Amino acid sequence: MSEPHTSPPPGTQAPSGSGPLRLQAEVLESERVAANHRRLLLRAPQIVTTAQPGQFLHIWCHPPEEIDRPPSAALLRRPYSISRLRPPDGVEILLRVRGNGGRLLAAKAAGESLDIIGPLGHGFRISPGLSLAVIVAGGIGLAPVSFLVERLGGLGVRVILLAGAETDEKIPFRVERPQAGGATLPEMEALGAEVTFVSESVEGVRITEVVQARLDELPGEGAAMFAVGPRAMLKRLAEIARGGLPLQVSLEERMACGLGACRSCVVPARSADGASYKTVCRDGPVFDASEIDWERLTP
Amino acid sequence: MTKPDLGVTIGSMAMKNPVMIASGIFGYGDEFAGLADYGELGALVLKTITREPRQGNPPAHRTVETPAGMVNAIGLENVGLDAFLRDKLPAALAHGTNVVASIAGDTPEGFAECARSLDGTDVAAIEINISCPNVKKGGMAFGVDAEASAEVTAAVRAATKKPIIPKLTPNVTDIASVAQACERAGADAISLTNTFSAMVIDVEGRRPLLAAGTGGLSGPAIRPAAVYRVHQVAQAVEVPVVGMGGIWNANDALEFIIAGASAVAVGTALYADPAAGNRIVAGIREYLQRHGIRQVSDLVGSIQL
Ligand SMILES: Cc1cc2nc3c(=O)[nH]c(=O)nc-3n(C[C@H](O)[C@H](O)[C@H](O)COP(=O)(O)OP(=O)(O)OC[C@H]3O[C@@H](n4cnc5c(N)ncnc54)[C@H](O)[C@@H]3O)c2cc1C
Numbered sequence: 128m129s130e131p132h133t134s135p136p137p138g139t140q141a142p143s144g145s146g147p148l149r150l151q152a153e154v155l156e157s158e159r160v161a162a163n164h165r166r167l168l169l170r171a172p173q174i175v176t177t178a179q180p181g182q183f184l185h186i187w188c189h190p191p192e193e194i195d196r197p198p199s200a201a202l203l204r205r206p207y208s209i210s211r212l213r214p215p216d217g218v219e220i221l222l223r224v225r226g227n228g229g230r231l232l233a234a235k236a237a238g239e240s241l242d243i244i245g246p247l248g249h250g251f252r253i254s255p256g257l258s259l260a261v262i263v264a265g266g267i268g269l270a271p272v273s274f275l276v277e278r279l280g281g282l283g284v285r286v287i288l289l290a291g292a293e294t295d296e297k298i299p300f301r302v303e304r305p306q307a308g309g310a311t312l313p314e315m316e317a318l319g320a321e322v323t324f325v326s327e328s329v330e331g332v333r334i335t336e337v338v339q340a341r342l343d344e345l346p347g348e349g350a351a352m353f354a355v356g357p358r359a360m361l362k363r364l365a366e367i368a369r370g371g372l373p374l375q376v377s378l379e380e381r382m383a384c385g386l387g388a389c390r391s392c393v394v395p396a397r398s399a400d401g402a403s404y405k406t407v408c409r410d411g412p413v414f415d416a417s418e419i420d421w422e423r424l425t426p
Numbered sequence: 427m428t429k430p431d432l433g434v435t436i437g438s439m440a441m442k443n444p445v446m447i448a449s450g451i452f453g454y455g456d457e458f459a460g461l462a463d464y465g466e467l468g469a470l471v472l473k474t475i476t477r478e479p480r481q482g483n484p485p486a487h488r489t490v491e492t493p494a495g496m497v498n499a500i501g502l503e504n505v506g507l508d509a510f511l512r513d514k515l516p517a518a519l520a521h522g523t524n525v526v527a528s529i530a531g532d533t534p535e536g537f538a539e540c541a542r543s544l545d546g547t548d549v550a551a552i553e554i555n556i557s558c559p560n561v562k563k564g565g566m567a568f569g570v571d572a573e574a575s576a577e578v579t580a581a582v583r584a585a586t587k588k589p590i591i592p593k594l595t596p597n598v599t600d601i602a603s604v605a606q607a608c609e610r611a612g613a614d615a616i617s618l619t620n621t622f623s624a625m626v627i628d629v630e631g632r633r634p635l636l637a638a639g640t641g642g643l644s645g646p647a648i649r650p651a652a653v654y655r656v657h658q659v660a661q662a663v664e665v666p667v668v669g670m671g672g673i674w675n676a677n678d679a680l681e682f683i684i685a686g687a688s689a690v691a692v693g694t695a696l697y698a699d700p701a702a703g704n705r706i707v708a709g710i711r712e713y714l715q716r717h718g719i720r721q722v723s724d725l726v727g728s729i730q731l
Pocket residue numbers: 183201203204205206207208209220221222223224225226227228229230267270271378379380381382407412490491
């Protein structure tokens with residue numbers, strides 16, 4: 128497309144202030160990273176300057192110029208985490224193809240554009256005293272992790288990454304098993320993380336078991352856990368971490384607006400007045416584990 | 427040719443163009459602010475409010491996408507009347523165009539209480555939501571019955587001088603008779619349609635995908651069904667009709683106008699394109715110019731049968 132890539136689509140205002148932006152982002156690269164997984168590099172300088180790890184983009188899966196035509200499939204936008212920033216103007220997403228929306232995005236070639244809204248939601252909060260971060264990621268939950276590892280590394284925080292999946296094919300990264308010691312993810316090591324990867328099919332253990340086994344090695348002070356993955360994994364971690372390590376979790380739920388307005392994407396929250404709901408899209412996707420009512424959170 | 431006149435009036439509410447945002451789509455307007463110039467539109471209908479705050483339906487899931495549409499079961503989660511007046515309405519009015527409040531209650535008096543509190547505010551009109559399919563009491567329970575619809579309308583009429591607009595459900599056998607009952611009870615306009623009752627099943631789990639079990643279908647999938655109902659109602663009443671259901675572009679909006687709607691509301695399309703309303707205003711203007719039509723009101727109900 129020959130239009131300026133980052134101008135808002137026709138009819139849209141260039142928003143002022145710090146709210147979410149809507150822009151047309153050119154696809155600079157599209158690459159298969161594993162079976163059914165792709166990495167897209169988008170040109171979106173405005174996102175690079177404001178995005179925080181854990182925030183996401185809400186993406187229209189059809190050509191931007193076709194917004195006037197109602198599609199029968201993938202009518203709503205799709206949420207994808209910001210996986211990594213490539214300054215000065217690159218933003219990466221990692222996608223696992225699940226259905227129609229993912230398929231459309233996976234088929235985008237370099238030079239095409241995407242209509243995106245972002246950065247959205249609240250990302251990971253990094254407290255000033257943090258010296259050790261334990262990141263726990265399951266499957267496609269690894270998508271936002273590179274950005275977080277880079278940010279933490281830049282702040283001088285030691286990062287331990289404990290990642291797991293059912294099989295090696297269920298993550299958007301290359302797995303290496305250099306010696307009997309276990310598996311690792313070279314790309315995450317290159318970013319400075321101390322990595323342990325387990326696949327249920329090869330190592331035969333779940334990542335939550337690894338977390339449990341290694342909790343005792345951790346110092347009491349200055350450590351925190353950050354988790355992204357399936358709800359069952361997050362629930363288990365909330366039990367394991369209870370009372371000890373501060374834990375932040377990134378949740379997913381089906382969305383419509385992505386902005387906090389429609390109340391589609393709520394999760395049960397703990398609050399003073401008893402039962403209440405918080406939105407994944409605006410209050411989250413990253414929550415402090417203590418904010419969530421884990422009993423009422425459906426699997 | 428001079429610029430076509432897009433202005434329309436709904437009761438005493440003068441609108442610079444016939445395009446509104448439908449209730450419940452963008453909450454009270456604050457979260458979408460900045461993604462389009464909503465002040466450019468004819469009116470903004472805010473999320474339905476009730477006297478007391480409501481939690482809404484349990485999650486996982488509250489919305490499910492379907493072919494050319496979506497099914498929602500939000501269940502009227504809202505901040506309640508007091509917080510609405512204090513925290514939400516001022517920001518909505520700051521958009522610089524007509525703001526329409528949408529109200530609901532469990533009883534006619536519940537509706538009337540909300541209307542009474544809104545009477546002294548700067549809202550331009552009040553939409554009466556007797557058509558929400560996602561709450562057990564109130565909502566659609568009124569809208570499926572002509573007499574009950576009239577009773578709610580009359581109670582609201584007695585409580586406010588603002589233009590009142592009952593919003594009808596399509597889930598009835600004879601929508602025209604419900605509209606007529608509301609008109610007799612003092613409605614200044616009729617809006618339709620709310621969502622169509624719907625269900626989506628998770629085949630693997632043999633369970634409904636919506637936690638509430640059922641929900642309401644919106645989006646392009648319902649458009650022809652909504653256009654037909656708007657046409658039926660427009661023929662049956664004298665008051666203006668606000669048409670909605672699946673409007674995505676100017677052509678869709680024009681279908682409703684030609685079928686008899688004086689104004690239209692855009693809902694689900696906003697989730698894809700926050701500027702859908704602005705795009706539709708521009709498209710209607712272009713159509714009028716292309717056809718040499720001086721004012722949009724000349725087009726209302728101009729269908730040739
Ligand atoms: C905050 C957030 C961040 C995410 N980040 C990533 C990421 O970085 N990489 C990645 O591969 N996936 C990510 N996902 C999941 C991704 O949004 C879904 O895989 C995608 O929406 C599926 O769309 P589809 O049309 O391909 O699949 P379908 O299954 O056909 O989708 C049908 C409907 O369900 C919704 N849906 C399905 N699965 C999910 C889900 N897990 N979460 C929310 N909605 C869902 C879709 O949006 C759509 O409305 C994220 C989800 C959320 C909420």
